[in-house]
Amino acid sequence: MRRILCVALPGVLTVALAAVAGPAQAAGDAPDTPCQAEIYVNLDPGVSLQPSSGSFASNGQDGKVACTGDIDGRHSVAGGMGGAVGKYGVDNPNSCYQLKGKAVFTLTANLPTDTKPIVFKDDVTGEYGPLENNWFFGGSFKGSHSYGTFKFTPVDSDCAVRPVKKLFVNAVAWVVNGQPDADMAARMAQVH
Numbered sequence: 001m002r003r004i005l006c007v008a009l010p011g012v013l014t015v016a017l018a019a020v021a022g023p024a025q026a027a028g029d030a031p032d033t034p035c036q037a038e039i040y041v042n043l044d045p046g047v048s049l050q051p052s053s054g055s056f057a058s059n060g061q062d063g064k065v066a067c068t069g070d071i072d073g074r075h076s077v078a079g080g081m082g083g084a085v086g087k088y089g090v091d092n093p094n095s096c097y098q099l100k101g102k103a104v105f106t107l108t109a110n111l112p113t114d115t116k117p118i119v120f121k122d123d124v125t126g127e128y129g130p131l132e133n134n135w136f137f138g139g140s141f142k143g144s145h146s147y148g149t150f151k152f153t154p155v156d157s158d159c160a161v162r163p164v165k166k167l168f169v170n171a172v173a174w175v176v177n178g179q180p181d182a183d184m185a186a187r188m189a190q191v192h
Contacts, residue, residue: 032174032181033071035148037082037109039063039169040155046163047154049096053089056105056167058082063169065109071120071175074113082109082120084169088128096159099137100129107146120175122146141173147184148173 040063041056065080086105088094094101102125109120124146128139138151150171154164174184 030070030177032176032184033067033069033076035065035067035080035173035175037063037065037169037171037173039082039084039171041084041167041169043088043163043165043167046157046165047094047096047099047159048163049159051093051095051098053087053093055085055087056103057085061108061110065111067111067175071111071113071118071177074115074118076118077112077114080109080111082107084108096164102127103139103141105141107143120145126150128152145176146173147176147180 039058041058043054043056045052045054061081061083063082063084065082066078067076067080069076084105084107086103088101088103090102090104092098092101104123104125107120107122107124109118111118111120122143122145124141124143126139126141128137128150130137136151136153138149140149141147148171150169152167152169154166155168156166157164
């Protein structure tokens with residue numbers, strides 16, 4: 001039962017984790033900027049044996065975000081914070097046995113730079129399912145200013161006894177600087 005949940009829950013987190021991984025759209029048409037994010041998201045009503053759809057959200061911008069490179073013409077430095085809020089099971093209800101589907105969410109981040117901070121926001125769509133990204137649960141997301149992949153792990157339940165209401169999300173994302181660079185398709189193809 002625990003393995004089934006571990007395989008299904010990452011999709012739910014896709015909604016949340018993916019959210020933290022992407023910072024602001026940059027000016028010009030430079031290469032996309034890689035970022036990593038770690039965030040916890042709360043699920044409502046959570047994933048249980050009974051199929052349902054719901055919402056998820058981080059506790060504000062309490063996730064860690066680190067980008068390597070320039071965003072909006074400014075050099076990003078360590079110490080970024082981010083968050084996500086959205087809906088999971090958008091196309092079909094999820095359960096411990098059916099954790100595959102779509103999520104829609106908004107990613108936000110506050111990224112320090114060598115000058116002034118970058119305030120980032122992007123509305124994204126994600127897909128998630130079991131055994132994605134070499135993990136029990138994972139997926140990918142894409143918006144107009146960012147795209148990436150994520151893995152998620154339940155932290156408060158195994159789904160057999162009570163609903164999973166909290167996920168840890170680890171995301172790798174790229175901030176689009178102008179137009180997506182030529183490597184975007186190759187990066188996203190590695191997800192599936």
